[in-house]
Amino acid sequence: MFRSRSKEDSTSTPALTGDEQVRDPQAPKGRPTPRRSEAEAQRRATAKAPANRKDATRRAREQRRVALTKQREALLSGDERHLPARDRGQVRRFARDYVDAKWHVAEYFLPIAVLILVLSMVPSMQTRNIALLLWVVVILAIVFDSMLLSRRLKKELQQRFPDESIRGARPYALMRTMQMRRMRLPRAQVKRGEAPRR
Numbered sequence: 001m002f003r004s005r006s007k008e009d010s011t012s013t014p015a016l017t018g019d020e021q022v023r024d025p026q027a028p029k030g031r032p033t034p035r036r037s038e039a040e041a042q043r044r045a046t047a048k049a050p051a052n053r054k055d056a057t058r059r060a061r062e063q064r065r066v067a068l069t070k071q072r073e074a075l076l077s078g079d080e081r082h083l084p085a086r087d088r089g090q091v092r093r094f095a096r097d098y099v100d101a102k103w104h105v106a107e108y109f110l111p112i113a114v115l116i117l118v119l120s121m122v123p124s125m126q127t128r129n130i131a132l133l134l135w136v137v138v139i140l141a142i143v144f145d146s147m148l149l150s151r152r153l154k155k156e157l158q159q160r161f162p163d164e165s166i167r168g169a170r171p172y173a174l175m176r177t178m179q180m181r182r183m184r185l186p187r188a189q190v191k192r193g194e195a196p197r198r
Contacts, residue, residue: 075185086172087186091161095173097196098153100188104177105141112138146174 034042067082074082080093087096112134119131150170157166181188190196 076187078186078189083186089164091157091164091166091169092172094157094160094196095153095169096176096186096188097190097194098156099149099173099176100181100184101190101192101194101196102149103192104149105138105145106174106177107180109138109142109178110180146177149177150174 070082071084073079075084075087080088086092116131116134116138119127119134122128122131150173153170153173154166157169176184
């Protein structure tokens, strides 16, 4: 209370800059600690509006790059805070988990399509007929599985989230079934057979 101002300044902890926060605590700093007034001036300089259009464009580009980096990391890790708008919210998260917890015909469409394409190039007419029949079976199976998923997911969403809008959740889930599990973004957070997260 009655200490001198110089003692107070020497005992107070100086504000950390961005360089100091990432610095290894065991490594020597290599420069003097900035005074509080200098640190505050530097902070104000970065916070104030850009002086011209070129600076504004550069700063906007940098902010966009940082946001996209965070978004990409969130898609891989499942961090809800930085996900794109279409993937945010507990309804969308439940829809993702509901899809990821089950097996779906549509996720194997790409390898099956390659197999059918190979069979259709075989000169034998019988093999081509098998390929054509396989096309029909696969398409009918995907349609049936998608309808079943859509009905069950709608029922689950209405029970779990009665006060929230579930609009767009079913098409979102159906689009996810058409991607192979390892290629899905955001990455699957539940194993097959597990219950969706709350």
